[in-house]
Amino acid sequence: MSATAEPPAAGERAAEPPTDKAEAGGKAEAGDKTGGDDKADKGAKAEAEPKDEAPKAPIVGEKVIVGAYLNDIQSLDLKTHSYAADVYLWFRWKHKDFDPAEAMEFANPSELWGHVRNNDNEEPEELENGERYQVVRAQGRFSCKLPLDDYPLDKQVLFIEFEDKNLDATQMTYVADSPSIEVNPNLVLPGFAIDKAKFSISTRKYASNFGDPRGGKHLEFSRARIELPIHRPQAPHLIKMLLPVLCVVLCAAMMFLFRATYVDSRVELGITSLLTVVALQMTLNQDLPDIAYLVLVDKVYIATYLYVMAGIAVVVKTTHLHDDGKTEAAVRVNRLAMLLTTLVYAAGLASLILPKVG
Missing domain, CATH: 1.20.58.390 (Neurotransmitter-gated ion-channel transmembrane domain)
Structure with a gap:
């Protein structure tokens, strides 16, 4: 005898295979979740990525107010045409994208390895008028070719010169403060009498572009000069x-x-x-x-x-x-x-x- 299939009991329904619509719905739900996750990831990445900073303003015609306090002059050596100096230099400026105190370099150093420079503040101070302010103390030996024609009745001028190592005269110029130079009243240089110090600003023209094809044949830099005239008691x-x-x-x-x-x-x-x-x-x-x-x-x-x-x-x-x-x-x-x-x-x-x- 052949076996016959028994009909399902009342209330029971035969299991139906999943329809295409159900499968499509499941895929759609999964797709929605995946898409949401992708959007969240993209949003997080977008937030994590830094925004482009605003371009820095070009530096043109910037004025930097400078002055000096000459604290000490020591060990004038005629043989090497050099002397040790201790000097304070101050700078005031407005542009926020450069620091002339850090970019300053001396034009007549001697034994550069022995120079010491210290800033009064780690970062420039901001004054109430919007200017930035920094003081640099520099100690070291400086070179000055001393004319000795009248020795030992000679008169000499000891000087210290400095300029910006990055910005030329079209970008930045020094302006002498008022007063621009002070000398330690206790300064004594044995064997010499000290005359009134001077502070001046000039433009130094270099007969070279130092190999930079972007510049012209000559470069000009603003230069500050501290002068201390001295003479021997006659x-x-x-x-x-x-x-x-x-x-x-x-x-x-x-x-x-x-x-x-x-x-x-x-x-x-x-x-x-x-x-x-x-x-x-x-x-x-x-x-x-x-x-x-x-x-x-x-x-x-x-x-x-x-x-x-x-x-x-x-x-x-x-x-x-x-x-x-x-x-x-x-x-x-x-x-x-x-x-x-x-x-x-x-x-x-x-x-x-x-x-x-x-």
Whole structure:
């Protein structure tokens, strides 16, 4: 017998396979959820991504107010043409996209590795008038080619120059504050008297574009300059320079006063005087650098050499006169030579020294 299927009981429904519509609905729901998640992810990414910053305003014609307080000058070295300085520099400006205190660099540093710079504030202060303010303390050695023509009656100008290392004169210029320069009232530089300090602004033109094809053939930068004029006190240095020399000249003049018969003594006196002048000059030159010109004290010593050598020449001449039996003539020559050589020597010293005094 063949088996027959039994009909379903009352109230029961046969399980129906899922229809296409149901499947489509499920997929739609899943799609809605997935789409929502994608939108949320995109929104989160959009929030996480930073917005583009506004472009910085170009820097053109910016004015920076600058000034200086010279705290100390130390160890002026003539041999290296350098000196140590301790100076405070202040800057005031309005543009917020640059910091002239950080971009400042010195134009005449010496031993740059030894320079120390400190800002008074980590960040520039903002003043009530909208300006930004910063103070920089700089310590180090600076170079200045010192003219020594009038040494030891020379007058010198020590200076410190600085400029911006990034912005040229079309972008930024310095303006001197009022007052622009102050000097520590207790500042002392041994061996020198200090005159009134000066502060000036100029434009420095470089005969190069430093390889930057974007610029012209020349670059110009605004430069600030601090000047401290100094001079040596004249009276003490005149005494130090002339007293040893005049003592030698006085001894050398004794050659003219000895009798012509004392030839050996007269010659020895002249040679000793000459060697003494040489020793004095060599001692003095130890404090000076190697220079290719004569300084004032060199000229004084050269005049002294000539005086002593003239005296030795007179000794030789009067010795011959004495040997020829012309004793009276030898005495007259001695006296006349002493008068003339001394007058010429004194006039030469006066012409060298008087224009430098005052």
